[in-house]
Amino acid sequence: MRKIIVQKFGGTSVADTDKIKNVAKVVIREKQNGNDVVVVVSAMGHTTDHLVKMAKMLSPNPSSREMDMLLSTGECVSIALLTMAIQAEGYDAISFNAMQVGIMTENIHSKARIVDIKTEKLRKNLEAGKIIVVAGFQGVTEDGEITTLGRGGSDTSAVALAAALGAERCDIYTDVEGVYTTDPRIVPNASKLAEVSYEEMLELAHAGANVLHPRSVETAKQFSVPLRVRSSFKLEDMGTLILGVDKMELYRPVAGVAADLSQARIVVCDVPDKPGIAAGLFTALAEENISVDMIIQSYARKVSNTNDIAFTVDSNDLPKTLATLDKLKDTLGASDVKVDAEIAKVSIVGAGMIDRPGIASTMFETLAKLGVNIRMISTSEIKISCLVDKTDAQKSLKALHTVFNLESDVVADVKGDLPDV
Numbered sequence: 001m002r003k004i005i006v007q008k009f010g011g012t013s014v015a016d017t018d019k020i021k022n023v024a025k026v027v028i029r030e031k032q033n034g035n036d037v038v039v040v041v042s043a044m045g046h047t048t049d050h051l052v053k054m055a056k057m058l059s060p061n062p063s064s065r066e067m068d069m070l071l072s073t074g075e076c077v078s079i080a081l082l083t084m085a086i087q088a089e090g091y092d093a094i095s096f097n098a099m100q101v102g103i104m105t106e107n108i109h110s111k112a113r114i115v116d117i118k119t120e121k122l123r124k125n126l127e128a129g130k131i132i133v134v135a136g137f138q139g140v141t142e143d144g145e146i147t148t149l150g151r152g153g154s155d156t157s158a159v160a161l162a163a164a165l166g167a168e169r170c171d172i173y174t175d176v177e178g179v180y181t182t183d184p185r186i187v188p189n190a191s192k193l194a195e196v197s198y199e200e201m202l203e204l205a206h207a208g209a210n211v212l213h214p215r216s217v218e219t220a221k222q223f224s225v226p227l228r229v230r231s232s233f234k235l236e237d238m239g240t241l242i243l244g245v246d247k248m249e250l251y252r253p254v255a256g257v258a259a260d261l262s263q264a265r266i267v268v269c270d271v272p273d274k275p276g277i278a279a280g281l282f283t284a285l286a287e288e289n290i291s292v293d294m295i296i297q298s299y300a301r302k303v304s305n306t307n308d309i310a311f312t313v314d315s316n317d318l319p320k321t322l323a324t325l326d327k328l329k330d331t332l333g334a335s336d337v338k339v340d341a342e343i344a345k346v347s348i349v350g351a352g353m354i355d356r357p358g359i360a361s362t363m364f365e366t367l368a369k370l371g372v373n374i375r376m377i378s379t380s381e382i383k384i385s386c387l388v389d390k391t392d393a394q395k396s397l398k399a400l401h402t403v404f405n406l407e408s409d410v411v412a413d414v415k416g417d418l419p420d421v
């Protein structure tokens with residue numbers, strides 16, 4: 001049986017017609033290898049950003065249904081253009097939007113999750129020898145409503161298609177040569193990781209390494225889809241492979257560092273210290289489909305018998321969060337709600353930090369030496385995140401990258417001994 005390879009090309013890879021011609025060549029090369037090819041594309045260049053900007057010029061708070069109607073058009077342009085470019089090279093190709101394929105999602109606008117993908121049409125067209133080009137980022141509900149998966153969601157479309165089709169691999173083609181120890185555009189001596197585990201990549205993606213949409217990594221892990229991140233422009237470079245258990249990186253406590261600048265912090269002040277307050281607050285947010293990231297509840301003040309609950313959300317969800325809190329004000333009995341959008345989350349990630357003392361203290365000491373104030377801390381088994389002022393994010397990232405020996409020359413030298421951190 002022929003193998004199926006899913007390839008995904010991001011916005012920069014299809015930014016103009018020359019780049020689309022380049023993508024057509026990459027696709028055809030895979031077809032010439034004897035594989036069946038399903039291609040997922042994003043909107044061209046900054047199309048999605050431009051569409052968002054136009055919407056905001058017409059309405060301060062456009063409805064999420066109409067936003068999805070608008071934003072889904074970007075991907076429809078690129079699938080048709082790429083298919084034409086492939087056909088012009090003499091290959092049989094056909095484009096489909098999410099509705100035509102049947103990329104079924106839940107009935108939630110702007111960050112819908114995929115619940116099912118119909119594969120009949122895809123298989124029929126692959127059997128007919130066609131290269132298939134599918135619109136990323138979009139989906140359709142049972143009622144025929146158009147949805148989108150959230151910014152950067154084409155990665156998730158590609159991995160979900162690979163899982164549904166039982167593909168051999170999902171290749172994410174982008175504008176960097178793979179997954180690096182941190183964003184190579186911020187820290188130029190970041191080093192490329194040859195391999196990284198699903199777990200580490202998931203934490204890095206959640207921590208702000210936007211080279212992959214977090215849900216794409218989640219889906220790849222769940223369905224064991226081998227995932228590769230590689231460059232559209234340097235085909236000789238094999239990029240980074242994301243797969244099961246990672247042995248290679250375990251000698252290093254920290255595999256990568258990341259910053260997320262799109263968070264906002266909210267503090268709900270002086271809520272009563274009694275059962276049900278946190279439940280009421282976070283249930284109301286969940287009902288509005290707002291994801292909460294870090295949460296801290298302060299130690300109860302004895303005299304007033306109250307405490308503060310601080311948490312972070314994606315800044316895009318801030319207006320909705322504040323509106324929800326406003327409705328809850330009386331029930332919660334909070335004295336005040338404070339908001340800070342000028343913050344960033346800086347994280348270190350590595351499976352090698354499990355059971356290895358001293359990693360957190362090294363992180364905190366490094367930030368202290370820079371004079372950076374830590375506003376919140378959260379940890380998982382393989383991640384430590386600190387909330388800092390936005391203006392401190394870049395220098396924190398660079399210093400942490402250095403202190404954990406992640407620079408390209410250091411990483412290239414490490415053979416198996418533990419670096420001294």
Ligand code: ADP
Pocket residue numbers: 009010011012013042152173174175176178179180181182183184185208209210211212256
């Ligand atoms: P695409 O349009 O192909 O989806 P994105 O802009 O979404 O591309 O993702 C690629 C970008 O991710 C890179 O240009 C880089 O600046 C950024 N990035 C952030 N963290 C990392 C990382 N750890 N490794 C590689 N790239 C990263």
Ligand code: ASP
Pocket residue numbers: 010011042043048049074136137150151152153154155
């Ligand atoms: N075009 C969408 C965005 O810019 C989806 C994607 O690129 O993955 O967010």
Ligand code: MG
Pocket residue numbers: 010152155210211212213
């Ligand atoms: Mg992307």
